[in-house]
Amino acid sequence: MNKKLLSITIPNRGILLLLIYIITYSNISAQKKEESPNWHIPDLSETETNLISKDTYVEIEDVIPIRNTKYKIRVPKNWNGTLISDLDYYDAANSKKYLYLLEKGYAMSGTKRRPGRLSNYDPAHEIHDIISVLDIFEATFGKPGRTIQYGCSGGGTITLAIAEIHPDRFDGGIAGCGATSPWMANTHLDGLFVLKALIAPELPIIDLPLYNPEIGEVEKKWKEAISEAQKTPEGRARIALAITIGQWPAWGGPGEAPHDAPNEDDYLALQESMFNSLFMLLPSQGTFGTTMLELSGGGQLKSNDGIDYKELYNNGYEKYKSAVNKLYKEAGINLKDDLKKVNAFPRIEADAVAKKYWSAPGRTHIGEPKIPLLRIHTKGDGLVYPSMAQGYEDLVKANGYHDFYRSAFVERWGHCSFSLSEFLAALETMEQRLDKGEWPDTSSKSMNERANKLLSNSESKFFEMERVEKYNRVWIPTKKEYLGE
Template sequence: MSAVTRSRASRTRLRIALAALATLASSVLTALPAPAAEADTAAAGHLTGTLADGATWIADVPERWNGTLLLFSHGFGPAVAQDAPTADVRTELLAEGYALAGSSYDPNGSMWALNSAERDQFAALDAVTAEIGTPRRTLAVGQSMGGLVNAQLARDGGGRIDGALGQCGLVAGATDLDNYQLDAEYTIARLLLPGQDLKLVRFDTAADAATTAALLTKAVTDAQGTAQGRARIALAAAFLNLPAWSPGKDRPAATDWVGQEAQQYDWFAQGILSFVEGGRYAVEQSAGGSNSWNRGVDYARLLAGSAHAPQVQALYRAAGLHLDADLRTLTEHATITADPGAVRTAQRTSAAGQGLEVPLLDIHTTADNLVPVEQENRFAARVRAAGDGALLRQAYVERQGHCAFTTAETVAALHALEHRVGTGRWDDAATPAALQRSATALGLDGAAYVPYQPARLTVGRSPSRV
């Protein structure tokens, strides 16, 4: 049985120092409270405990619990229990009457904790309900890597959870992630560091990953000074599914190819490759080897499927470079193979979209540098193929950055999910117009829901075909 401690503070703030690689932003999860008398609760306050595998869990229960429990799945970073994305989120939720819970995932392995996350979240749910009583309703919430965990809970949690809200979720899974990131890394290494034997996969240590990240970042920085270099940076950015809109900048015009590349470069200059390589090391730890490959990839065909292809073509023409020659070079030298066992492990532990058992609403920013919005397209196609498209809704916020949601945007999304859970129908609750009206009416911190259809994810292969 879990060891439990209690404090009576109903709005305890938790500030957690996450690794620099893990980017989390503010979101708020609230809904219309039910009468307190409907809740079956034995205790209020801050609860903690430890699970069988060493994972910890926490929960915060308000004095007047509305009977709904939110099970939060945190993103990539240290294995520290969280039950909300930020202290502000926690304060708002507790004020609305929600109970909050979440686990650390197993702290003894990789920060890519997909080997244990789903199991630990369900175990935390059991531990919390043993302490506070059975919720009237349980909703899963997850962001970033936790959005992938959240999609798995929505797939497997029928009878244990009633619905799920995903934020900026890495829903395409680990192998798609590592493959399109490999295409970008490989392009930089082959075209901007020709002749150098740069290690791109199978990192032995985190230091190896950091060394590769530093070399790739310096190559990009050096190349930005010439038209030829900028064209090749745009090619790598296209393979990375990198948005052409960076923080603090106005969005470039649709045919402002130079402006688009400049803002893609901003993401590189801010250190995105350190996140990429550090994340790859963690995934390889978790999967037991390299789950990415490029042998057999036709890079001309890959670029042709990218929404950024016109930009790349225009910049190559302006620079006097032969795009076909560079693409042919990439294809001819693509020899990196995967470890089949690692691919199988990642597909078993770190994939989603095989189906849904409860309603899932995903929200995503349109210019997400770390988890490209195109992942939602890939995920939706898999859910539809499994026959569960009616359970999925996706909505988009016009903003730059990863998980960069306002409080109002998240509140409105949760309300839309609760409408679906409560009525059995989505109606128009999850449409951009309805979400924007709902968020604006809250009078909090603004909203930017827009009609949007993400492009296809540029990845060019399937985890089932190694």
């Protein structure tokens, strides 16, 4: 064991998280590590398709020395001058999407996510890797006519940041299901906090282990508690309250959709869908997202100190709130009493070291894109909740940067589960914005027409997403937080 690692001065909670990781990792080092559930990111796997002849393009595949990050570049002989950069291009190079673009004359570049990312996640370093690859590209092939940064999930996260802090190197960005890490941590916290306060006060929601068997035991207990709650009118009402306050989707999770989207005007069907989605999103090895943020930042990132959960409830989706009111009336319990109970429950405070870490440029977002930025999101995303995208859009408008920004939503279950035609429609939208200096129509009708014109045999399901009254967890770091005070 590295003695220097244990000599780092961090808060007690950060030490606990670090020790959990070291002990857990030691226990599984001699075993085959379990893989996380499929979060349905189809472009990250080798797709069965006809590969393009290597005679038609030039490929560079190598490693960036500073962090040993693998990267790949492909430039077709019929290059049209546009470069598409993607955090995940290394593994996605032979996907239908990128082979299609290669044939159309687009150059592509990007990386493979670095080993150890679960315990050392740093989007700022990932951005540095992307720019290092761009430097290599320009030194080898010359400066592209335009460079568009694209990415899903963590790739969407760095795309949002690149649009804010690197307008000198990129011309546009398309961010799919991208998270703002501190926002996501607290959005995850709120729904679980309500469940803990009202259903399972003995179960943990912070300082969670990453790997089995420890996290498996936590998952089992949470699923037992929620299953029992779902059997009673009171429990069903409180599950709906948690989803509404957390601004989590009532239809969303990993893999393929187990059922169709509910009729949100049918409160019983909506609650059943809330339960089914929640059941897949309780703490587990597959929902490690915010635990990895704490391990990276050296301390507890989640916080609800000073949060008024009555206000958070009022900010929720109207149809969700309507269902909650009906369910509480049906159960014969008082919603105001439960909100008071949640507000009185012991709070969680973030560590200054974690807030300092996540305050840095590239690790968070402040709503100031300086190049055209299109954000696309799936409705059924149970990992990066769609309400987060609305919070960013509202912040962009408040900051006066809306001319640079547009968003579009897809009515599909899953995280980053975009079809090829939907991706092509997003790219065409961005190219029109760069060509003409103004956005084309980004309504769902126009986006679907664009998608169907580009690729008629691929499903396109852009739709007008219902908005929450207000996204609950926008966080802009203060000077003190940035300094770690």
